Amino acid sequence: MRILLIEDDLNFCETLRFQLEQEAYEVDVCHDGRDGLDLFLQDAHDIVLLDRMLPTMNGLLVLQKARQAGISTPVILITALGELYDRIEGLDAGADDYIVKPFAFEELTARIRSLGRRSGKWEDDNLLTICDISYRLFSVIRSRKNAASTTTGIDTFKGDQPIARAMERAPKDTWESPSPIME
Numbered sequence: 001m002r003i004l005l006i007e008d009d010l011n012f013c014e015t016l017r018f019q020l021e022q023e024a025y026e027v028d029v030c031h032d033g034r035d036g037l038d039l040f041l042q043d044a045h046d047i048v049l050l051d052r053m054l055p056t057m058n059g060l061l062v063l064q065k066a067r068q069a070g071i072s073t074p075v076i077l078i079t080a081l082g083e084l085y086d087r088i089e090g091l092d093a094g095a096d097d098y099i100v101k102p103f104a105f106e107e108l109t110a111r112i113r114s115l116g117r118r119s120g121k122w123e124d125d126n127l128l129t130i131c132d133i134s135y136r137l138f139s140v141i142r143s144r145k146n147a148a149s150t151t152t153g154i155d156t157f158k159g160d161q162p163i164a165r166a167m168e169r170a171p172k173d174t175w176e177s178p179s180p181i182m183e
Helices: 010-022 033-041 059-068 084-092 105-119 161-169
Strands: 002-006 026-030 047-050 075-079 097-100 127-130 133-144 147-158
Touching (some): 002 033, 010 026, 059 075, 075 084
Parallel strands (some): 002 026, 002 047
16 A cells, blocks of 8 residues: 655654554655645555645645545545644545544554545555455564564454464464565
């Protein structure tokens, strides 16, 4: 899935970009409203994460101009403006969702997945299907003595339950290193 992130806070932007890329999203970044609108109008992204307070053109104007141009790409406004009026204004301007900073990254990714299910514009890149059995691939971050490590595995989505039970009974260290499937 390709995401356009339009955000002027460079540190926040790079942190969010890194986290999204760790979740296997492809992320394009822009730091001001005018350049963001140019990228938005290319209609080359599956979703847009848009800050409201941007230099050169505010996020609501970017959103309104894109909607006027017929661009229907789902948009999540990401902003520090969290009053009821601000949220209503953002949604009425054409946003599909609105999240207030600071927020939990897990909540943002849940909102991205939700918009993906509703729009049907993209497929689930984390779904592995072999014959009539489908598995959802996942990654879990574990912390050991101040050092984070990523473990990967397969979470049963639908299909053969004996496989799921066998995976649950597997020794704990089975998923301690990256799976060849994920490489």
